[in-house]
Amino acid sequence: MLSRVADNLYWFSRYIRRAENTARLVGVGSMLQLDLPRSVRFSWRPMIDTVGSGEIFTALHPDAGTDVADAEVVRFLLLDEQNPSSLTVSISGAREILRSIRDTLPQEVWEAVNDLHLYLGGSGERALQRRYRLEFITRVVDGCLKVSGLLSANVSRDIGYQFLRLGTGIEQADMTTRIIDAGASGLITPRSEEDREAFRNMQWMAVLRSLAAYQMYRRHIRQRVSGEHALRFLLQNTEFPRSVQFCLARIQHVLPTMPPRPGVDRHLNRVVGMLRNADPVWLAAHDPAAFMDEIQVHLSNLHGAVVEGYFYN
Template sequence: MLSRVAERIYWAARYLERAESTARLVSVYDSLLFDLPRSFNISWFNLIIINSGTELFHERYRVQDERNVVKFTLADDTNPSSMLSSLLMVRENIRTARDVLPAEAWELVNELRLFAKDNIQQGINRSGRHAFLEGIVEGCQGINGLLSGTMSRDPAWNFLRLGRNLERADMTTRLLDAGAAVLLSTDEGDSTSVDQLVWGNVLRSASADMPYRRTMRTAVNGPDVANFLLNDQYFPRSVRYCLERIVSSASELPHTGKQHRPIKLKLPQYTIEEDEHLGQNFRDHLNDVQLKLMDVHDCICGNWFLHD
């Protein structure tokens, strides 16, 4: 397979996962609006900080309110990580790799992008946001289901898995960061009553509430949720699971003529104590994990994409 085709498949998978995960990330905050006490003030701007978009946001908007943050995150075409921008890039990368992907994938991607574009105002406005975000998540899952059910387990499939799992691991850390950011803005005295609501919403946004209960067999709490989403070996959105799939996919791909760097699984060490308040130290750890994932991306690019 030509490296440029492999790279397009890799990026199609990343952008598809990014579109879905962006919808999940906004969903965390959207759900908390209904669950938290009215007196609790959620800073929507945390979503911009979590996605490293502060500078670009300030170039476009003066006010850091809910509407501007949601518009920038979901719809702004000057934001390369917005949901609409991600879906456009899925379409472009699949269009140029159609020879090795199922024909139905092209049709589903076009349908999803048109749905998102035609209904984006529903996502920006609070009243219809939940249904819109659910539609995006379901559409992305439908495309991933088609690819999983119809693709031969050849190099194209493994490049797809590399992109999907790397992006998924990264966005899982950002979901955790979103929860921690909300709790950091809570008065210490209120944190116990709010903790379960926040982490319960994080689990639901990752479709992890049932797997968490079956595995952890304990009430929802920050340390256990963090351990589950970072370290569980069976849940497909945990960072550990995603990294193990990355290593597995990489091992199935041929080495290139250049010096081949093995993809290393080891992440920065951080012990989450049972009674820990997941504050700034935990957020710093999540940032370290994201930097490690960037190293994995660089390794993938160096091994397979930077030649022809």
Template sequence: MLSRVAENLYWLGRYIVRAENTARLISVHSHLLLDLPRGMTLGWSPLIDILGANEAFVERFGGDGALSEANVVRFLITDTENRSSVAASIAAAREILRIVRDSTPRDAWEHLNATHLFLQERGERHLPRAQRQTGLDRVIDTMLMMRGILGANMSHDVGYQFMRIGMNIEQADMTTRIVDVRTVDLIQSRSSDELQPFQHIQWMSVLRSLTALQAYRRHEKIRVSGPAVLRFLLQDRGFPRSVLYGLNAVSYALPRLPAYRGSERSIDRVRALIQDANFERLLERGLHEWIDEIQIGIGAIHEALTLSYFKPGEPPPPAQGSGVQTQTMTA
């Protein structure tokens, strides 16, 4: 398989998962308004933080004064200048499907193209809160349908493995981003004492953002709490949106590819950090710094795959901080 075809299939998987997760984030964030009491406001800046698109938003709309619901929703759904928006992710996936149409089912193109045209023609009409959920539901349903069509009708050869790897890396990355930002400053109130009674709402919002609330209740059988939610979303081996599940899925796919050892070492380092974590202690002393290490590790997995398969022979990039994963997010 040509390296450019492998890279296209890898990014196809990433863009499908990115569009779905972004749509879910906006949907859950909008519904959270109904759960909060009067006197507490819902900030929209965390959605920009989750996608690592702060600089792009400032360039597009200006400073903090522009962080209104209307601007953020437009930026994340229909703004094609934001390369992490729903519309931009679907457009990029559509272009990849056009390029690799010989390797993917025709049904996938038809469904994705229909949603792409829907966002182009009627996306702006579905930005106001009254119509927003209808448009987001269509995006989510299409992305889930894409997963089903590609998984059921595409030969599970090397190309499929690259796409599967892309899906799981993107999901692991999105899960860490959602946990990192949503557990810090999702709800804005006048004082920390005022916020304390509603901590469970915040943790339930984290679960809902990943469609994990029902699975959490079935698996944990305890009240929603910070440490238990973190264990489920980061360490659970059976839930497809958990970080450890995604890393294991990538590890299972790698043996079907040639010369995969470099990528396996990067995965092992991140898995060790997650498996050894004490979440009660991390919540007290610094969850953000620990998640930053996980995100850097996921970025290193992406770089290892890129150097091994997509751009072989290139020298490795210089060491970076958390910006590695921001660059991955906006690719």
């Protein structure tokens, strides 16, 4: 397979998974905002920093400060074409890639991505209104899952499919840590210290629900939601498809089917070891966001090794 085609397949799967999880990230805030009493202060700004776009947002909105309206943040994360990690940019990127490799993937994939692109163009502004936001997010997530289902059901298990799986594994692991980061980043300011624990658990509940993980959490953990148990499940569970551990295991299964690249194996083993040695109890009591940032750095290094080893070698 040409390295250009492999690169496109890898990025196509990343863009689709990034779009899905960007919508889920906004869902964390939207669900919390609906559940909280009006007297509790909710801040949307940490979500922008979670996706690494704080500097871009500040440059575009120099007077925004830390107390940013939800409509501004939602527009930036979902619709702003100047934000390279926005939902709109991700879907547009996936669509442009498909233009150049349409003979590589089934026609139904093109139709599904194009439908999603047209929906964003026609209904994107609805997401700025709270009453329509969850409906919009659900429609986007369903569209992305449809694309993933078509790829899983209709694509031959050749080397191209392995690059799709590789991109999916890296992107989902990264986005899961970012959604966890959002839940641990002080979105809620409680009225009193006595309320802090209850609201913190509400944040973890929203994180689980946004990742469609709540029911599986209850099956595996069978205890009330807490930071410790949510972190253990989303980071280290080996059976839930969006847990970081599961995504890394997926990559470990993919690499033996591809040409060997020692640099990729080395970076993957480093992040796997870091995750296995993590203590969810300690993380929940201290600063989960710092650990998520560290994992994201290692995943970025893994991505760099993939690019160097397979696309520009």
